Amino acid sequence: MYEFVGGKHVPYDKLISNLRDKTFYVTHYCCLKLYLARGMQLVRTHRIVSFAQRPFMRPFVEYCNEQRQNAETEFESALYKLLPNSFFSEELARICESASMRDSCAI
Numbered sequence: 241m242y243e244f245v246g247g248k249h250v251p252y253d254k255l256i257s258n259l260r261d262k263t264f265y266v267t268h269y270c271c272l273k274l275y276l277a278r279g280m281q282l283v284r285t286h287r288i289v290s291f292a293q294r295p296f297m298r299p300f301v302e303y304c305n306e307q308r309q310n311a312e313t314e315f316e317s318a319l320y321k322l323l324p325n326s327f328f329s330e331e332l333a334r335i336c337e338s339a340s341m342r343d344s345c346a347i
Contacts, residue, residue, distance in 0.1 A: 297328060 264286060267275070276282060301324045308320035 297324065297331070300324060300327065 272282075304320045304324050308317050311317040311320060
């Protein structure tokens with residue numbers, strides 16, 4: 241497809257922003273289901289990794305939402321809005337440091 245359009249970028253509302261083939265494309269299974277539903281063709285699966293998912297931060301996020309609704313000052317509201325984001329990003333950074341990207345799923 242990329243060669244068909246002459247190797248030029250054509251602005252268009254697409255699922256993936258370029259027309260090149262995706263080889264060794266790493267994705268989550270939910271995204272893969274979406275891509276396949278939108279017309280992507282899966283040619284070959286190179287590696288699959290299974291893992292358990294759970295909403296481990298849900299109680300903390302709900303607590304912060306309650307505190308934010310009950311906040312009396314703008315500072316408290318902003319604090320309880322930013323706390324879950326910062327803890328979540330720190331948790332992701334910790335997980336990424338301990339896990340190798342080679343162990344993830346590649347298509």
